[in-house]
Amino acid sequence: MPTSDKIMARRSDKGYFGPYGGRYVPEVLRSAIEEIEEAFFEEIADPSFNAELERIRSEFIGRPTPLLYASNASKLLGGADLYIKMEGLAHTGAHKINNAVGQALLAKRMGKRRIIAETGAGQHGVATAAACAKLGIECVVYMGAIDVDRQQPNVATMELFGAKVVPVYSGSKTLKDAINEAFRDWAESFSNTFYLIGSALGPSPYPDMVRVFQSVIGRETKAQLAERGVTPEVLVACVGGGSNAIGFFEPFLDDETPRLVGVEAGGIGQGKGEHASRMTGNGARTGIVHGYKSRFLLDDDGQVAETHSISAGLDYPGIGPELASLGRSGRIEFRRATDTEALEALTFLAKTEGVVFALESAHAASAALSLARSLQPEKAVVVNMSGRGDKDLFITAPLLRPKEWKDFLERELVAMNVSQGAKK
Amino acid sequence: MSVERIPLMAHLVAGYPDASGCRAAARGLVEGGATYLEVQIPFSDPSADGPTIRDACSSALEKGSSVKESLALVADLHATYPEIPVFVMTYASLVFAPGIVTFVDAAAKAGAAGLIVPDLPFDADEGLAQACVAASEKIPGAICSIPVAAPSMKPIRLAAMIALGRPYIYAALRAGITGAATEINADTKMFLSAVNKGGSKIFGGFGIRSGAQARAVAPYVHAVVAGSVFVETVSAVVLAQSPESKTASARSLQIRNEAIRRAVYKKAKEIIAG
Numbered sequence: 001m002p003t004s005d006k007i008m009a010r011r012s013d014k015g016y017f018g019p020y021g022g023r024y025v026p027e028v029l030r031s032a033i034e035e036i037e038e039a040f041f042e043e044i045a046d047p048s049f050n051a052e053l054e055r056i057r058s059e060f061i062g063r064p065t066p067l068l069y070a071s072n073a074s075k076l077l078g079g080a081d082l083y084i085k086m087e088g089l090a091h092t093g094a095h096k097i098n099n100a101v102g103q104a105l106l107a108k109r110m111g112k113r114r115i116i117a118e119t120g121a122g123q124h125g126v127a128t129a130a131a132c133a134k135l136g137i138e139c140v141v142y143m144g145a146i147d148v149d150r151q152q153p154n155v156a157t158m159e160l161f162g163a164k165v166v167p168v169y170s171g172s173k174t175l176k177d178a179i180n181e182a183f184r185d186w187a188e189s190f191s192n193t194f195y196l197i198g199s200a201l202g203p204s205p206y207p208d209m210v211r212v213f214q215s216v217i218g219r220e221t222k223a224q225l226a227e228r229g230v231t232p233e234v235l236v237a238c239v240g241g242g243s244n245a246i247g248f249f250e251p252f253l254d255d256e257t258p259r260l261v262g263v264e265a266g267g268i269g270q271g272k273g274e275h276a277s278r279m280t281g282n283g284a285r286t287g288i289v290h291g292y293k294s295r296f297l298l299d300d301d302g303q304v305a306e307t308h309s310i311s312a313g314l315d316y317p318g319i320g321p322e323l324a325s326l327g328r329s330g331r332i333e334f335r336r337a338t339d340t341e342a343l344e345a346l347t348f349l350a351k352t353e354g355v356v357f358a359l360e361s362a363h364a365a366s367a368a369l370s371l372a373r374s375l376q377p378e379k380a381v382v383v384n385m386s387g388r389g390d391k392d393l394f395i396t397a398p399l400l401r402p403k404e405w406k407d408f409l410e411r412e413l414v415a416m417n418v419s420q421g422a423k424k
Numbered sequence: 425m426s427v428e429r430i431p432l433m434a435h436l437v438a439g440y441p442d443a444s445g446c447r448a449a450a451r452g453l454v455e456g457g458a459t460y461l462e463v464q465i466p467f468s469d470p471s472a473d474g475p476t477i478r479d480a481c482s483s484a485l486e487k488g489s490s491v492k493e494s495l496a497l498v499a500d501l502h503a504t505y506p507e508i509p510v511f512v513m514t515y516a517s518l519v520f521a522p523g524i525v526t527f528v529d530a531a532a533k534a535g536a537a538g539l540i541v542p543d544l545p546f547d548a549d550e551g552l553a554q555a556c557v558a559a560s561e562k563i564p565g566a567i568c569s570i571p572v573a574a575p576s577m578k579p580i581r582l583a584a585m586i587a588l589g590r591p592y593i594y595a596a597l598r599a600g601i602t603g604a605a606t607e608i609n610a611d612t613k614m615f616l617s618a619v620n621k622g623g624s625k626i627f628g629g630f631g632i633r634s635g636a637q638a639r640a641v642a643p644y645v646h647a648v649v650a651g652s653v654f655v656e657t658v659s660a661v662v663l664a665q666s667p668e669s670k671t672a673s674a675r676s677l678q679i680r681n682e683a684i685r686r687a688v689y690k691k692a693k694e695i696i697a698g
Contacts, residue, residue, distance in 0.1 A: 024516055026472050026542040028574035028599050030581070170478055171468060180471040180478075187472065188600035190576075288516040288543065288550075289469060301491045302521025303468040 009044055009212055011253075011322065015204025018328060020321035023203040025291045029183070032190035037205040039110045044212060049109065056101050060134060061091045063216065067224040067382075072352040073369070080233060080375035082368060084349075085221050087244065088358060088388030092157075095217060095244045095386045096127035096198060102213030104131040107194035114138040114193040118182045120147055120175030120240075121312030121360075122154025123387060124198030129163035139163040142181040144174035147312060154391065175316050176304060179290055199241025200320035203291035207246075207322050214247020221382060222251045233379040234259040234371055237386065238364040239334070240276070240313050242320035244386035249332065258382075259333065262323060263367045265309030266336035276307035278319045279327045279334035287318075294321045310339035310395065311359035313387070337366040343399065345369055346389060358387030359395065429696045430635075430642045433460035433511070433627050435651030438497050439489030440466070440480040441662045441684075446497060448681035449658050449688045454505050456692025459647055460627075461501060462540070465494040465514035472515075472542050474603025476652040480659065491518055491527075495534040502535030509537035511570070516543040520550060528555035532567040539569050540594055546571040546585050553590075570594050570627070575615040586622030593624040594649070597641065598631060603652040606631030608640035616644035632695070639698035650695055657691045658684055 015021050023033060043049040057063040066089065070082040087095045100117075107115055115137050119125030125141040132139035141158055145167040148155055158165050171177035179202075186195045200210040225232055235252060237245035239262040249260045267275030270283070278284040278295040287296040289304060297305040297317040309315040326332040337345070342359055345366035350356050357365050361384065368383035375381065389396065397405040434453040440446055450461060466481035466489055473481070494512075501510050512531050519527045519541055531539060544552055546569075553569040560566040571585050572594045585593065595616060598606045606612070619626055628641050629649025638648045661683045665676075 022548055024543045024545065024548065026574070026596075027545065027572055027577050027581075028472075028596060029576075030545070030574075031576050031578055034578075170475075171482055176469060180469050183471040184474070184601045190599070285521065288520045290471070291543065293520075296517075298517065298521055300521070302517040302519075303485065304517070 009041060010208055011211065012204060012208050017207070017322040018325035019286070020292070020294045020324045021204055021207060022293050023291065024288045024293065025203045026187070028187050029190065032186070033203055035110070036194070040106055040205055040209050043106055043109055049105065053102060053105055056105065056134070057216065061097050061101065062089065064220045064224070065089050067221060068353070068355065070349070070353050073349060074372065076352060077369060077372045079377060080372045080379035080381045081377070082372045083225070083230070083380060083382040084353070084355060085217065085248065085382060085384045086355070087217055088361065088385045092123070092127045092130050093388050093391060094123045094127065094358060095214060095247065096124045097130065098216055098247065099198065099210050099213040099243060100124065100127035100131040100196065103194070103196045103209065104128065104135050104137060107196065108135050108137060110194065112137070112192060112194040114140065114189065115196050116140045116142065116182050116185050116189070116193055117196045117198060118142050118175065118178035119198065120144070120178070120316065121391070122147065122151040122158065123313060123391065125163070125165070126154050126157050126161070128196050128198070129158040129161035132163065133161040140185070141165050142168055142178040142185070144172070144178050145169045146173040147175065147178070151312065153394065172306060176290070199243045199316070200246045200322060201241045201290065201292055201294070201318060207292070207320055210243050211246045211250055211322065214243050215250035217244065217247040217384065218249060218251040221248065225382070230380050232258040232382045233375060234261055235382050235384070236261045236263060236364045236368040236371065237384040238263050238314060238360050239319060239323060240265070240316050240360060241318070242323040244384055246320060246322055248384040253326070253331065260331060261367055261371070262327070262332050262334045263363045264334060264336045265311065265314035265363060266338040266341070267308040268339055273306040274308050275336070276309050276315045276317065277336045279324065280336045289318055292321050294318050294324045310342060311363065313358070313360040314363060335367050337363040341366040343396070346396070347400070355385065356389035357385050358389045359392045361386045362389070429457055430638045430698050431459040431647035432457065432638070432692065432696050433462050433629070433647045433649040434458035434654055434692055435462040435464060435513070435649065437464045437466055437477060437480040437484055437655055438494035439484035439487065440655070441483065441658060442487060443493070443497070444677060444681055445658065445662070445684055447500065448685040449654065450501050452685040452688030453654065453692050454508055456689040457696045458508065458692055460509050460511060462511045462513050462649065462651065463494065463498050463501070465491055465512060465518055467515040467518055469517070470515060472601055474601040474652060476603050476655050476659065480655045495530055498531070498536050499534040510535060511538045511540060512536045513540040516541055519544065519552065524551050525555045525558070528552065528559050528567065529563070532559035532563045532565070535565065536567055537565070538567060538592060540572065542572045546588060568592065572596055573619050575599065575611065582618060586619065586624065589622065590624050592646070593619055593626055595619045595626050595628045595645070596630045597628055602630060604631055605633050606637065608637055612641070613644060616641070620644065635695050635698045638695045642698065648695070653695070654688055654691060657687045661687050
């Protein structure tokens with residue numbers, strides 16, 4: 001597998017994917033980014049880097065992740081066979097760890113003592129914190145104050161791993177603002193600090209780098225399908241920034257088949273601020289934000305717009321430049337799934353397959369279910385469960401069983417007050 | 425040096441604290457002796473700015489400040505102080521969204537003397553410099569694109585920037601973001617000498633907060649840039665307002681604006697005196 005990392009290392013043309021990508025950063029950061037670029041292409045050609053990465057993947061992440069034949073769901077849907085790539089079984093609960101350990105290892109070999117990261121829902125933050133703990137690097141995670149409030153379990157986990165979580169109070173207090181704050185830190189600290197970006201976006205070479213580290217998902221899937229003699233008709237992944245999608249699709253990009261489907265957050269409607277659909281509908285435009293050119297949700301002036309999704313991992317206003325380009329060329333088809341559709345898919349697969357999708361991945365599941373339904377038996381649909389849903393319990397439980405959950409929380413609060421009172 | 429006044433490019437955020445307060449600040453800066461004004465058009469995600477300017481931008485945006493209003497301010501300042509060139513600083517997203525040519529034409533029409541867009545690198549500027557040349561041919565007065573140099577640039581890249589032969593280069597005096605104080609040391613001076621080699625006029629700034637700093641930088645630059653310190657001065661006046669006076673009656677607004685003008689005037693004088 002290390003050899004294929006090397007072959008597919010650079011898909012961009014000097015940092016561009018068709019019209020998108022680039023390196024739109026202030027001069028102050030350019031040499032720091034060039035240093036990473038140089039080190040990255042050197043290290044992934046180095047067998048010792050790949051051997052160490054491979055060891056971490058199997059011992060720490062728990063790779064390969066299984067490919068599950070969703071037999072019950074397939075039977076009920078009455079169409080194509082549905083397969084689920086169980087990426088959510090990776091350590092820390094999502095695909096994010098693949099990229100976090102890859103970049104953290106790179107940082108370590110570059111001699112960087114400190115890693116900074118941004119996080120939205122907290123999955124990338126948790127993965128980075130874990131990777132830093134394992135590799136012995138100081139870790140600081142920037143997280144929007146609103147996300148800190150609504151994702152306390154992930155904040156607690158990051159701190160448990162020894163990371164410092166810095167709440168960001170500026171702007172909309174969410175992921176995009178955490179990215180801004182990480183850039184601010186980095187502009188000052190780049191001599192000893194590595195900025196570990198969590199999605200396939202940002203200034204070049206991040207989109208290339210993140211795809212390379214995530215492409216392990218697609219390579220495993222391809223091998224697992226081949227072992228079973230299955231030729232997939234269509235692959236489906238959810239798309240926020242797009243790191244799981246690009247990693248899942250990577251080994252198939254140069255082939256004419258299978259169909260590749262990316263699913264965006266349809267949110268609660270098609271109005272402004274009600275969704276995060278950059279490739280479907282007409283809410284997005286080409287823009288330059290966070291160091292790269294792509295499709296963004298912007299207002300007429302170019303101010304970054306507010307978005308909505310039930311899943312915090314899909315509400316980023318931009319999309320990775322390579323995915324935007326592949327959408328434009330038609331290699332990847334884009335669809336959207338609403339909050340409700342995602343929740344329905346999540347419940348259906350939990351009941352039929354005993355698998356809880358993360359809310360992000362549940363958007364992909366929703367599209368996968370309807371594709372499977374519409375396709376002939378003998379065909380196969382493969383969906384990437386990029387994350388598992390344990391982390392969403394505080395969002396799904398109040399929706400699925402409001403009364404019981406509220407009672408539970410109230411009892412917990414009382415119990416906590418009692419025990420704290422006892423200590424005093 | 426103390427008798428000779430230091431040429432100053434003074435920075436303000438369009439629409440902060442509001443339209444009239446912003447004009448009062450500009451007046452204070454001009455009366456205080458600023459040679460140039462730099463107007464920042466607020467962007468939702470100003471990732472190169474420190475807390476002071478970042479918060480001023482979001483405050484202006486919350487009050488509904490738009491690019492159109494910001495350019496109207498530029499036009500107004502240009503008309504009021506015809507002897508003071510006004511430069512526009514902003515981020516790529518706002519310049520790119522309407523189309524580079526449209527944006528540049530609008531800025532030129534407003535009378536802007538130049539554009540500073542830190543996240544449009546000089547070798548990937550999406551046609552910004554070219555649009556400025558074209559606009560200068562159509563509209564009287566010249567608008568130019570001002571690249572930003574940083575001490576962390578590789579010598580070969582800095583040489584390429586200098587070789588562009590632009591009228592101005594903005595030299596960011598240190599790594600990091602706007603706001604925090606900058607120490608002017610031997611490295612800073614070496615960097616400025618390197619930027620100076622091409623003959624472009626140099627605006628040198630980032631963290632200039634005092635006369636002493638300005639004096640240290642002045643010999644190496646065409647003008648010293650100070651930004652956050654003035655935005656902070658404005659913020660301090662706004663924060664000091666009593667809650668009753670925030671009711672924005674015409675009278676209380678007038679009192680506040682006069683306080684802004686005076687505070688900014690004093691600060692500008694202080695820096696310019698060196």
